[in-house]
Structure formats: structure tokens, C-alpha cells
Amino acid sequence: MKKIFNYNKFLLLAAASTAFLFSCKPELDAVKPSAGEANFSKYISIGNSLTAGFADGGLYLEGQQVAYPNLIAAQLKHTGGSDFKSPFFTEAQRNGSGYLRLKDLVNGQPVMENVTTELAIRGANPAGKPLYTKYTEEINNLGVPGMRLDMAFAPGIGTVQGNPFFERLLADNTPGTYRYFDFATTKDHTFFSFWLGNNDILGYATNGAVTVPGDGTTVLTSTATFNQLYNSFIDALTLKQQKGIVATIPDVTAVPYFTTVTRKALLAAASAAAGSELKDIYITSSKGMRPATDNDMFVLPFSSAGLLGKPSPGNPAPYGLHPSNPVESKYVLDTDEIAVIKQRTTEFNDIIKKAAERKGLAIADAHAYLNRVKSPGIVYNGLSVNANFITGNAFSLDGIHLTPMGNALIANLFIDAINATYNSSITKIDATQYRGVKFP
Amino acid sequence: MKRLLLGLLLASPTLLFAQGSQVNTQSLKAVGMSGAGSALFIDESSIFYSPGALSKMDHNAISAGVSGIMYRSAFREANSMDVHHTKFKITPPFSVFATFGPKDTWWKAGLGIYTPFGGSVDWGDQWPGKYELNYLQMRAIYIQPTISFKLTENFGIGGGFIYNIGLVDLGRSIPLASADAASGKAELSGVGTGMGYNVGVHYHLENTIAISLSYRSKINTKLKDGDAEFTVPPALAASFPNTTFSAELPLPASFNIGVSFPVSERVDIAADGTFLGYDIYKELVFDYKDNTAVLQDTEQPKKYENAFSGKVGVNYKTTDKLALRAGAGYVFTPVQANYVSPETPDNNRVMASAGFTYEVNDKWSLTGAYVFQHLLKRSVTSAVTNLSGTYVTNIHAPGISLTYKW
Incomplete structure (x- = not known):
């Protein structure tokens, strides 16, 4: 009798522990990333401050590291993407150009301060504007804060009198005639993202729709110029039938800077x-x-x-x-100025969409997405994302550029569009792992 | 600019005692048959399973049992490669049943103390649903004095009063980054109480069939003065005062039908069907004592549906000393797909079990059981949080109990 009991008990225990070992931790199949019809072996990103990872009114290392192209590139690695190089500031100069930090909240009002240590300022140009530590190695993230479509074709922008963020990417002996367009179209890329043109409107809008004589950054680019330059740029980037993605220009009334x-x-x-x-x-x-x-x-x-x-x-x-x-x-921005700006934005976005359709490119509709973020707002994995200043999670302390979380969400917008257009299966980013605004 | 902080509204904390945490381990004899056997077993655990059967006991007994519930879930966000697992945790539900009363008479009294709900999930604070839940631990302890009467030799009726103590402890991330970029945290813990009852009848024909009907009322557990603690960046501390909260958690009513019949001298088969009246759980309201512009009371829709489970088991008396059992069951979830939440990533489940009872001598017996439950893979998009992905869960629950008879 005793024997039977022991034997049965042993069997039971054996069965139980086997079941335990094999199925205690439930399994889920992971999705298999694939490149679809695209080739991500050399991805480059062309754009302005948003592409560079500018945030909180400055370009600094933490922002550069979470720039949306860098987040996309990390996902592309699973689909044959190679290393994605960015002109990062060094750890010792991690605060780059300096940036805004929230110092306190007084009665719910933000008090900001400038971060002025560990900067990457190497000197000043003749006009006294800062010049930044150079980074002249080969890079994939070609985002340059302040870059405009009209300036991408203009000479002199890469000189010390021009855009210091472009100038820092060029070797000392670069001729003044070397344009951003030349820089961006000679990288031998297989895939590109292109989000340029925002500043052709924003530079004018952020200055209250006042063009300062002699200051090209405050000009509102004409639709005809935009049309010609945009299509020239896209033509050059798709010369070898490369695939890519373009993004639309957000509505200025969708960003906290104006609202x-x-x-x-x-x-x-x-x-x-x-x-x-x-x-x-x-x-x-x-x-x-x-x-x-x-x-x-x-x-x-x-x-x-x-x-x-x-x-x-x-x-x-x-x-x-x-x-x-x-x-x-x-x-x-008075109502008449807003109407002009909105009209121009619509015209530019039509040009962008037509160019993309002409070349079969994917379109990340940032205009539509950020309007949705503004109203009604989106709920992402249990957190509320909207266009409220500081608390909305999407926009950094300058009210225009994105937080790390905002970058992750925009990266997902790009990934969705790429997947839909090229039948690829790039995995999504978990944006909850990225922060909104930092509070003191 | 005064309204600046209004955007920081907390989403609702999630909290419930749900089907997902309901692993019935009150009687390890029943566990060995996946929960079937309310009609078959006439012993001290009838206090829980079939109060009408209690009066048919021809002796008195006290038993104590404990199980180790290992609840393991995995989640993969839609279109992601990252699979997130809950941390390994063991929840130890226990049960104590004792009967009192003269032998061979028309009544019997009993007391049961048991934990019908309980669970522990810990997803950590690095997974995509962290703003909904980091961890949740809960236990509901039922204290149930019961009395049962034998109306005829074959027909018993019984009922009990239930006093419930519920303990919860949960944490979630708050989307407020501090200087080191870490998220804030909300931690809620509290104790609630509720009252209810159960009633049942048991009818049997010797060596032919036994039938058990029982009903357990819903119990509304009221949580009062639970502690709510917030870890947020110092500049926002005034907006998130540590405070108390109250909430109500309805535990559903259930109606159970059990039958059993012998198929041979030594083998009995039992089957149970249970209806859960879960449509009472429509929403979860959290009422914070101190509200601020940011910290508002919350209402979270749950929209549970009624549910059903069916279980069958076989009991084999190999000898007078040793009984072996096995069982299987299927449970329909009360949670609709778009209201699935990480605290109980519920779905229809299949279960299988095995168990034994060994009569050590006339006084002592030992019962062991092991049930494995597999919650089917479920791909959902939450209507509350928009979290979209696939959950799958395995539950392992070995247990052991000791009975003393006199």
C-alpha cells in the first residue's frame, strides 16, 4: 500500500514539475522585422532642427540622441540598417549650444533658466555669434538647426557668417559655395527621410510675421520658389531610384509657441x-x-x-x-497674418505631397498628426499627449521642438508611413520609455 | 497660465478583484478536479462549495490548506519585438474550515476562513503599460460562519454569512519626469470590507447521483481611507499631496450547479457549472480625499459581462487509503477585449489538474493538488489607454492541505 502511494506521488510530482518547467513562463512570438521593398542599408535624414534633435531652445547631446531619425535608425537595424552616425557633442561638451531648463514653478507659472556649462562653443564669428565645436566625420543624421529650403540652395550658409550648425559639420577648407543641397545629395544613400521647409514659414511666423531686412531667416518663402527647390531636392535624392519618406509642415497654430x-x-x-x-x-x-x-x-x-x-x-x-x-x-500674429501663414502652409504641403506621389515616396503627415495632438489630443498607452505648454508631453520648453517622447511619437508616425508604403515591417518604438518635460 | 497644470490630470488607477485573479483553491480536493466536485465531496469544505451538504457530514473535521499561485503573464506591444514578462511572484491563498455539532443529527455548523480572490502581478516600471500599472497585489479574505440542516436523509439546506476583508497594494508610473528623467509614481494601498452571504441545497440518491445548487451573493467591498502616496518632482509636490482615497469594488454573485455520479464502485465523475454575475462591474471610481487641480477623482469604465465556467473531474479511490483525481475546465472571461487591462489580462482559459488524498489514519488525511490554467492569447487595444498588444498568461497553483477528523 505504502509503495503505491509513493509511486503515485512521485509520478504526480514529476508531471507537475515538468509542466512547471515547460510552461511556467508563457511565450509570445516576436514579430519578424523586414525591409519590404525598401533598402535601409544606408539611411540618411535631411532636415532642420527637428531632425537634428534640437529641443528646449538648444542643441544638446541628450536631444541629439533621441532625435526622431536616430530612433527610427535604431529600429531599422533589425531590418538590415547599418550604423547611423550623428554629429553628437562629446560628453564633456554635452550641453552643446546651451538650452532652457525649468527652474521652478511659482503659482503654476514656469520659471526658466539657461544652461551655460559644458558648452560646445569654440569661438565667435565676426558678428559675435557663437561657433560650435566641429564634427566633420561622415554622418547619417544631416539635420541642421535653422536650415531652410531656400538656404539649402544658397551659398555661404556653411561659412562662419552663415549657419553655425551647418558650419560645424564642414571641414575648414570647404569653399563658401558649398551648399547644404550638395552636402545632402552626395552621401550615396539607399534610403532617406526629408523634413525640410518648416523654417521657410516658421522663421517668419516666430518673428510675428515681421521680416527683418537683411535677415534671411525671417523671410516667408514664396510658393513658386518652394515648388522649384523642393522638387529639385527630391529629384536629386531619388536619382538612383532610392526610396524615402517626406514629412509635411505642421500648422503654426498647433504648437505651444503660438497658443x-x-x-x-x-x-x-x-x-x-x-x-x-x-x-x-x-x-x-x-x-x-x-x-x-x-x-x-x-x-x-x-x-x-x-x-x-x-x-x-x-x-x-x-x-x-x-x-x-x-x-x-x-x-x-494677427488674424490676417495667421490666414496668410496657414494658406502658405497648405500650398507647401500640397507641393510636398505631389512630389512624394510623383516619386512614390512615403509621406509622414506631421501636419495632420500635430493637429490631432492639439485637438482633441491623443491618449498613448495610458498617457495624455497634447499641445499644452510644458504639460502636454509632446513639446519641449521652447514650445516648438519636441520632447524625447514627442520624438518617439513622430518616429512612429514615420515608421507607420514607411511600412504602409513599402510593405516593410519596421518595429515600433515604445514611446513611454521617453520623457516629456523635466521638472525640477 | 494659471491653468497650466490642468493638463497633468492623472488617468484612473486600475484596481479590481477580477476573474483574472480568481483561482479557487478553497478545497484542494476540488482543485484536483479543476473546481468540479461541489456535489461529490461532503466534507468541511462544503462550507464554501455546497453549504447544503454540510449537514450530511457524519463527523467533525478541521482542515487547513495553502496553495502557491504563480501567475505569469507576458505582453508584446503591437508591432514590437519586445516581450515583457511579469516578475515571478507566488501568492499564497490559504483556507481553514472547521465544523461543529453533534454527530448523526439534523444540523451542522461550520466556519470557513478562505481567500477566494488573490493575485500578484508585477510588470515593473519599464514596460509600455507602466502608466496604467506597475504592480498590483491583492487578497480578499472571507470569513464565513455557516449552518446547515438536513431536511430529509437525502436533502440538505444551508447558508452562511460572509464578512470580507480586502487588501490591495498597487503602483503605477506618473508621466512627470524629474531631473534624472525618471517617471513619477503613485502608490495606493488600503483595506476594505464588505458583507454578503451564501446559500445552497444538496440532494443525493445513494450510489446514483448527487446534485448541489449554491448561490453566493455579490459583495461590495468598500475601501475607505486607503493610503495614496505620490512620488513626483519637488516643484509639483504641492499638486500631489499624499492623501487617502476610497473606492468600491464589487465582487460578483455566482450561481453554481454541481452533479456527481459513480461510474464504478471506485470511480466518481463530477461536473460543475458556474455563472458569474459580473455585469455589476461597470466602472471603478476613485475618490481622493484631497483633490487638487491635478489630482482629481477618477472614473474608469470596466463594462464587465456575465460569465460562465464549466468543469469536470474524476475521482478514483484506488484503495481505501488513496484517492487520485484529475479534471479539466473551461472558463469564459467576463472582460471584453477592449477593456482588458494589465492588472488582470484576462481571457477565456483552459485548465487541467491532478490531485490526491491520502488517508494517513482514521484521524488524519493529506490532500494535494496541482492546477494549471492557460489564459488564451489575446490581442487587444484598450479603449481606456489605447495600449495595443497581445497578452498571454499561465497560472500554476500547487497546493496542500491537512485534515483532522473526529
């Missing part, structure tokens, strides 16, 4: 300071002085400029609160 400082918020602050309820903010619109409406947009720096309600040099009337001392045009 955070509202007439209502300014009036509330001014009324509180004055101790009486104020009714109007006076602005310099494109049609002259008038009271602001809720449809006019103030740029983010107006809030920190601290001008509102104070007398100006030579004008004792309170700034912005009296018709004789209206808010300067460079701080305001």
Missing part, C-alpha cells in the same frame, strides 16, 4: 497687476493699431519679455494697455 500666451491670460495677469479689470490689449496689427481679439496669437517670448503694462523708453503709456503704446508687431 500659450493668449489675450485672456495677458488680460488676467495685467488686471491682477493693475488691481482693476482691464478690457483690452492693444496690438500693432498688419493693418495698424487695434485692440487684440481672441483670434490673435502672441508668441511665447512675449510672456517672458515682461513688457506688458510697463512704460517704454520714450513712451510713458503702459505697454500694450494703451492705444498709444501697442504691442509691437513682432510679438503678435
